Amino acid sequence: xxxxxxxxxxxxxxxxxxxxxxxxxxxxxxxxxxxxxxxxxxxxxxxxxxxxxxxxxxxxxxxxxxxxxxxxxxxxxxxxxxxxxxxxxxxxxxxxxxxxxxxxxxxxxxxxxxxxxxxxxxxxxxxxxxxxxxxxxxxxxxxxxxxxxxxxxxxxxxxxxxxxxxxxxxxxxxxxxxxxxxxxxxxxxxxxxxxxxxxxxxxxxxxxxxxxxxxxxxxxxxxxxxxxxxxxxxxxxxxxxxxxxxxxxxxxxxxxxxxxxxxxxxxxxxxxxxxxxxxxxxxxxxx
Numbered sequence: 001x002x003x004x005x006x007x008x009x010x011x012x013x014x015x016x017x018x019x020x021x022x023x024x025x026x027x028x029x030x031x032x033x034x035x036x037x038x039x040x041x042x043x044x045x046x047x048x049x050x051x052x053x054x055x056x057x058x059x060x061x062x063x064x065x066x067x068x069x070x071x072x073x074x075x076x077x078x079x080x081x082x083x084x085x086x087x088x089x090x091x092x093x094x095x096x097x098x099x100x101x102x103x104x105x106x107x108x109x110x111x112x113x114x115x116x117x118x119x120x121x122x123x124x125x126x127x128x129x130x131x132x133x134x135x136x137x138x139x140x141x142x143x144x145x146x147x148x149x150x151x152x153x154x155x156x157x158x159x160x161x162x163x164x165x166x167x168x169x170x171x172x173x174x175x176x177x178x179x180x181x182x183x184x185x186x187x188x189x190x191x192x193x194x195x196x197x198x199x200x201x202x203x204x205x206x207x208x209x210x211x212x213x214x215x216x217x218x219x220x221x222x223x224x225x226x227x228x229x230x231x232x233x234x235x236x237x238x239x240x241x242x243x244x245x246x247x248x249x250x251x252x253x254x255x256x257x258x259x260x261x262x263x264x265x266x267x268x269x270x271x272x273x274x275x276x277x278x279x280x281x282x283x284x285x286x287x
Contacts, residue, residue: 030160030181031250032213033201034168041211043161043182049100049143051223053163055083059178061163064222066145066234067099069272070138073106075221076237076259077115077131082220085109085133094136100143108134110271112264125192129239130259132271147261147268148226148235153190157209158235159225160185164218169198172250173217183213185256194224194236194260200252214256216241216249224258235261 032041050067054075063079080086085106088095094105114128160183167173185196186207199208215222215238224236236258241249261268 030162030164030183030213030215030219031167031169031172031198031254032181032183033208033211034170035201036211041166041181041183041213043180045180048161048180049140050145051161052097052099054079054085054097054221060176060218061178062218063220064162064238065097065133066223066237067139067143068147068234068268069144070141071135072272073099073133073135074234074237074261074268075131075133076239077111077129078239079221080109080111080131099135099139102139104139105136106133107136110134112267128259128264130237130264130267132268145223145225146231146233147265148228148233149262149265150228151262153187153194153226153235153260153262155187156226156235157184157186158194158196159183159227159232160213160215160219160222160238161225162215162219162222162238164216167250169200169212169250169252176218181213182211183215184209184211185214188255190260192260192263193239194258196224196256196258198250198252198254198256214241214250214254216256237261 030041052065053061054063054065063075063083065073065075067073085095086109089109094107096103096105110132112128112130114126115130116127161180163178163180165173165176166181186209187194188197189195196214198214199206199212201208201212220238220240222238223234225232226235239257239259242255242257
């Protein structure tokens with residue numbers, strides 16, 4: 001049972017990170033279009049067996065991780081302090097999770113060496129909000145989602161997943177019901193990180209997708225999935241939403257940020273030790 005700390009720094013009060021004059025913060029979950037239909041965004045957990053919540057607080061599910069090898073999952077580094085994982089392992093315990101309806105325990109954490117800890121007040125270009133979670137026993141190989149290894153993320157449509165609060169783009173957050181939802185969005189910018197904008201379908205110049213949406217509160221660490229030749233691959237990990245006003249998160253015009261997996265393959269592969277590679281699997285569906 002190990003806690004491998006690759007960063008330093010104390011936790012920032014409130015958990016917010018600053019980027020210049022903008023606030024990088026969790027928004028309000030899988031927030032959807034106001035005109036598409038509430039139930040159309042529901043996703044089947046059976047279609048995404050390798051995506052799982054990290055912490056359960058009654059109906060509320062906090063932070064998300066994605067299985068990238070039978071004994072490894074990837075999440076956002078700040079989720080280690082947003083949930084009891086880091087505290088539990090630091091005390092010598094193990095942390096229980098449920099993956100594909102099977103119980104597993106996390107016995108070690110590996111923070112990206114570019115993550116300075118939650119005490120950092122600025123999200124600098126060299127900072128990387130990623131962490132790998134090691135499972136004591138392997139999960140099913142069929143649940144693993146492979147890593148995207150290309151460099152063509154720009155303008156690609158990706159699928160988001162999360163169990164957090166829901167709402168609509170005109171008003172933001174509404175309620176948390178613990179249901180898994182998906183949304184889709186197009187990469188606005190692929191640089192050190194991936195950026196997505198929540199387009200308003202009422203804007204005739206916007207390019208809102210049929211299932212346009214963004215993640216936010218409680219959905220940190222969640223995946224951005226890209227389809228390559230009919231196979232869903234992990235291209236991004238949710239970091240947060242950029243906003244000038246904390247009380248207007250989750251509304252049309254919001255910009256969300258994901259860590260770009262293709263920039264960190266060497267670190268991920270080194271931790272997993274290259275001993276296992278994901279098989280090709282059919283495209284994962286949404287409903």
